[in-house]
Amino acid sequence: MRRPIDLTSRRDGILAERLFPWLCRLGVALPLAMLGWLLLRVFVDGVGRIDGSFLTDAPSQLNAKVGGLGPALMGSLWLIVLTSAVALPIGIGAAIYLEEYDRRSRLASLVELAISNLAGVPSIVYGMLGLGLFVHTMALGETVLAGALTLALLILPIVITAAREALRTVKDALREAALGLGATRWQTTRQVVLPMALPGILTGAILAISRAIGETAPLVVVGAVAFIMYGPDGVDSPYTALPMQIFQWTSNPKREFLDNAAAGILVLMATLLILNGFAIWLRNRTQARRT
Amino acid sequence: MSEAAAAMTSTRTAPAPARPHRRAARWYERVIEVGLRGCGLLSIAITIGIVVVLANESSAFFAHVSLTEFLGSTKWTPLIGEAPHYGVWPLLAATITTSVIAMVVATPLGILAAIYLSEYAGARTRRVIKPALELLAGVPTIVFGYFAITVLTPSLAGWVPGLAGGNMLSAGIMMGVMIVPLVASLSEDAIYAVPASLREASYGLGGGKLETIRRVVVPSAWSGIASAMTLAVSRAIGETMIVAIAAGNQPSFTFDAREPGQTATAFIVDIAKGETPHGSVAYQTIFAVAAMLFVMTLTMNMIAFRLSRRLRAQSRA
Numbered sequence: 255m256r257r258p259i260d261l262t263s264r265r266d267g268i269l270a271e272r273l274f275p276w277l278c279r280l281g282v283a284l285p286l287a288m289l290g291w292l293l294l295r296v297f298v299d300g301v302g303r304i305d306g307s308f309l310t311d312a313p314s315q316l317n318a319k320v321g322g323l324g325p326a327l328m329g330s331l332w333l334i335v336l337t338s339a340v341a342l343p344i345g346i347g348a349a350i351y352l353e354e355y356d357r358r359s360r361l362a363s364l365v366e367l368a369i370s371n372l373a374g375v376p377s378i379v380y381g382m383l384g385l386g387l388f389v390h391t392m393a394l395g396e397t398v399l400a401g402a403l404t405l406a407l408l409i410l411p412i413v414i415t416a417a418r419e420a421l422r423t424v425k426d427a428l429r430e431a432a433l434g435l436g437a438t439r440w441q442t443t444r445q446v447v448l449p450m451a452l453p454g455i456l457t458g459a460i461l462a463i464s465r466a467i468g469e470t471a472p473l474v475v476v477g478a479v480a481f482i483m484y485g486p487d488g489v490d491s492p493y494t495a496l497p498m499q500i501f502q503w504t505s506n507p508k509r510e511f512l513d514n515a516a517a518g519i520l521v522l523m524a525t526l527l528i529l530n531g532f533a534i535w536l537r538n539r540t541q542a543r544r545t
Numbered sequence: 546m547s548e549a550a551a552a553m554t555s556t557r558t559a560p561a562p563a564r565p566h567r568r569a570a571r572w573y574e575r576v577i578e579v580g581l582r583g584c585g586l587l588s589i590a591i592t593i594g595i596v597v598v599l600a601n602e603s604s605a606f607f608a609h610v611s612l613t614e615f616l617g618s619t620k621w622t623p624l625i626g627e628a629p630h631y632g633v634w635p636l637l638a639a640t641i642t643t644s645v646i647a648m649v650v651a652t653p654l655g656i657l658a659a660i661y662l663s664e665y666a667g668a669r670t671r672r673v674i675k676p677a678l679e680l681l682a683g684v685p686t687i688v689f690g691y692f693a694i695t696v697l698t699p700s701l702a703g704w705v706p707g708l709a710g711g712n713m714l715s716a717g718i719m720m721g722v723m724i725v726p727l728v729a730s731l732s733e734d735a736i737y738a739v740p741a742s743l744r745e746a747s748y749g750l751g752g753g754k755l756e757t758i759r760r761v762v763v764p765s766a767w768s769g770i771a772s773a774m775t776l777a778v779s780r781a782i783g784e785t786m787i788v789a790i791a792a793g794n795q796p797s798f799t800f801d802a803r804e805p806g807q808t809a810t811a812f813i814v815d816i817a818k819g820e821t822p823h824g825s826v827a828y829q830t831i832f833a834v835a836a837m838l839f840v841m842t843l844t845m846n847m848i849a850f851r852l853s854r855r856l857r858a859q860s861r862a
Contacts, residue, residue, distance in 0.1 A: 274755045275665045281657025282674055285725040289681045292692045299695070347584030355581055368588040374776065374846035375839065376783025378810050379595060381817070382835040386598035390823050407591055414588070438570065440577045461683075468685025471785035471810070475817040475831075497687045497786075504691050504790055512695060519688050530683055534676055 296523065300516030308517060312483040313499060318510040323518055326499035328485025329398065329478070330467060333495055336402030337409065337466050342459055344406075345413025349455075352414075353421040354429075354443045373411040380408040381475030389476055396477025398486045398493040404476050405469060409462040416458020420451040453540040460533040464526050470497040496522050599839055602832035605824070615833070619798040623830045624816075631830075633837065635796040639806030643717040643788055644781035646802055650721025651777055655728025656763075656770060662729065663736045664758055682726035690790030693719040698791065707803050711793025714802040719787050724777045731776065735769020735856055736762060772852035779845035783838065785810035809838050 307322055314321030348365070356362040384404030394400040424447045432442040448455075478494050480502040486493045494502075496518065503515035607615070610631040618632025658678070662671060697715040702708050739762050747757040763770070793805020794815055807815065813831045821828045 271753050271755045274758075275661070278657045278661035278665055281654045281659075281725075281729070282661055282678070284654055285658070285681055285722050286674075286677055288722050289677070289684070291696070292684070292688070295692065295696055296688070344584045344587060347581050348588060351581040351585035355578060356585075362585070365585045365588050368592045370850065371592055371843070371846065372588060374779055374842060374849075375595065376780075376785070376810065376842055378783065378785045378813055379599075379835055379839050379842075382813070382832060383591075383595050383598050385817075386602055386832070387594060391598075410588070410591070438574050440574050464683060468683075468687070470685070470687045471789075471814060474814050477817075480818070497685055500687050500691070501786065501790070504687070504694070512691075515691055516695075519691060522685060523688065526683060526685070527680075530680065534679075 293523070296516050296519045299513055300518070300520040303513055303517035304520060309521070313481065313502075313514075315481060318508065318514055321514075323496065323499045323521065325482050325485045326494050326496045326518070327521075329482075329493040329498075330496040332398050332486045332489075332491075332493060333402050333405060334463060334467060336399060336489065337405040338459070338463055340403060340406035341409050341413055341462065341466075345410050345459075345462075346417045346455060348410075348414045349417030349421055350443060350448075353418050354447060355439065369411050369414055373415065376471075377408055377469055378471040378475060380404055381472030383407065384472060384476040395490070396479070396492060397490045399489040400476050401473055401478055401493060401495070402489075404472050405466045408469065408472060409466050412462040412465060413459060416461065417451075417455045420454025420458060421447060423454060424450045453536050457533045457537045457540075460529050460536075464529045464533075467529075468497055468522065468526060470495075470501050473498055474501070496525075595839065599832060599836040602829060603836040606829035606833040610833075621796045621798075624827055629826075633809075633834065635798045636807060636809045636812050636834065638798050638800055639713060639788070639792065639796070639811070640782055640808040642713045642800050642802055642806060643720060643792060643808055644778060646714060646717025647720035647724055647781040647784075648774070648778060650718055651724040651728050651781075652774060654721075655725045655773070655777070656732050658725065658729040659732035659736055659770075660758060660763070663733050664754070664762065678726040678729060681722075682730075684723070686723060686784060686786040687790070689719045689723050690787045693787060693791035705803060709793060709803060709805045711791060711795075711805045712803050713788075713792050713806045716788045716790075716792035717802060719791065720781055720784050723784070723787065724780055727780060728773050728777050731773030732766070732770045735766040735773065735853075738769065738856065739765045766856070768852045769856040772849045772856065775845050775849035775852060779842045779849070782845070783810060783842050785814055789814040809834050813838075 309322060309327060310324045311320070311322035312324055313326075348369075352362055352365060381404060384400060384407070388394045388400040388403050389396060394403075428446055428450070429442055432446045433439075437445070473495055478498045479492050480494065480498065482492060482494050500515050500518040500522065503511045503518060506512075614631050615633050618630060619634040620630035620632045621635040622630045662674065666674065693715045694711070697719060698708070698710065698712065701715055701718075705714065708714065743761050743765060744757055747761040752761070788808045789811040792808060792811060794807050794811055795805040796807040796812065797804065799806065812834055816827050816831050819827075821831065
């Protein structure tokens with residue numbers, strides 16, 4: 255099939271053998287150094303702006319030194335709650351369907367194909383779907399509900415894939431034992447499989463939600479507003495979100511607003527770090543328990 | 546466990562439950578199953594939904610703009626003046642330029658990182674580096690956009706003569722850094738799937754470590770690595786916020802990375818930021834551009850899928 259290896263040619267020199275691992279290390283070190291530089295820079299730029307009122311106050315369009323991201327934080331909170339309420343049950347349900355009920359049918363493989371396709375669709379295209387479907391066809395308008403539904407569709411493939419992996423770690427022997435004892439399919443799933451897979455499912459859910467928190471592009475398209483004084487007071491409210499507020503500050507022609515953007519990024523990154531740290535802790539704990 | 550055991554003994558000794566109860570349980574099971582299947586089918590519905598929405602709204606656009614003009618002209622002034630031009634090439638040029646730069650950055654770094662992780666790094670190093678790369682992958686793209694305009698562009702300005710304030714070069718480099726974890730983790734999976742026996746055979750024939758990597762491991766994993774790179778291209782084409790913030794937002798037909806440009810994604814953001822009444826020309830235009838974007842990324846994803854399937858078939862053989 256392939257050309258046989260030419261045994262007569264000269265081997266790589268000792269020098270190349272020594273140097274190559276270092277070249278490989280560079281492949282890891284360079285991006286991580288960039289990440290470190292980025293975090294440091296954001297911290298230096300933004301930490302001065304962070305105080306209690308920055309987290310609660312409405313933004314100011316005129317003065318970069320006052321105001322904050324209160325409405326954006328509230329908007330993000332609304333989005334997360336609504337998005338999770340939609341995406342988690344449906345995503346976990348789809349995973350259970352594929353892993354527990356229908357492992358090998360043609361329908362299931364069609365669903366799988368759809369999921370792997372959806373996972374590769376750019377987030378802005380989800381925004382266009384939300385704009386056409388939720389904002390206009392379903393006439394939800396540019397509301398926090400339309401934004402949350404759009405984000406829910408966006409993270410659905412992530413939730414499904416993670417939940418499937420978690421379900422797959424449960425041994426078939428356990429399922430067979432439960433079924434053999436006369437339990438129904440659903441009793442087996444609910445009382446045997448789900449409790450064991452729950453930490454893994456939760457880890458995936460947290461990672462999916464943190465993806466939703468950082469998304470900007472689809473929200474721009476489905477009409478999150480750039481400037482608003484209040485957080486949402488219902489599912490039909492206009493809204494903004496943390497990354498939207500950062501985007502607005504970043505694209506403000508006045509340079510001093512960039513420090514506000516940095517402070518907003520600090521808040522965003524801190525939120526994501528806490529969530530991711532929790533997810534990794536959860537994963538390591540369950541891995542340790544299993545071995 | 547004790548509950549299950551109790552249930553078992555009770556079914557053995559006690560008489561079987563009354564029929565009505567059983568029938569109710571069966572009915573309940575059925576409802577659950579239908580509900581779960583519904584959750585699964587939703588993925589198909591969403592896929593169809595995307596295609597229908599994009600096709601529907603962009604058909605209104607293509608009713609008054611010919612496909613020949615859209616794909617053949619290099620003038621893009623969709624919302625300006627009496628005689629707007631709808632040649633998408635300026636957007637495509639920026640999309641291609643930034644994606645190529647991103648791949649030039651991400652391909653070598655990602656593959657080297659994958660080789661390091663799978664062939665050189667010890668278990669402890671991996672435990673530190675893998676989460677760090679996941680962290681990099683989890684950084685919201687808006688943050689990269691901020692970094693590109695505040696740090697990268699000013700730093701590059703000293704090295705690259707004629708660099709515009711908003712330029713495709715720093716947006717592309719930033720995108721490349723963003724994509725490295727994707728390339729690294731997928732390539733590592735591919736390299737990891739290479740059977741140890743192949744490496745051992747190479748060592749047995751007197752091959753050095755580098756020689757084994759270069760001539761046995763990487764060639765064997767090649768279709769997986771190619772699949773990773775194709776997915777990375779798809780990610781780069783669809784990436785939005787970095788280019789919307791850092792690439793300058795000016796639709797001009799140029800492949801010069803020092804110049805500002807507007808990618809397809811950045812155009813959509815630029816228009817959607819303002820008022821886009823339902824059914825207006827602006828509204829139809831962004832759907833047409835999004836449809837093009839969807840076709841491009843879908844093609845890439847399908848190629849990647851084929852390549853990774855080939856890898857699986859190979860490693861089974």
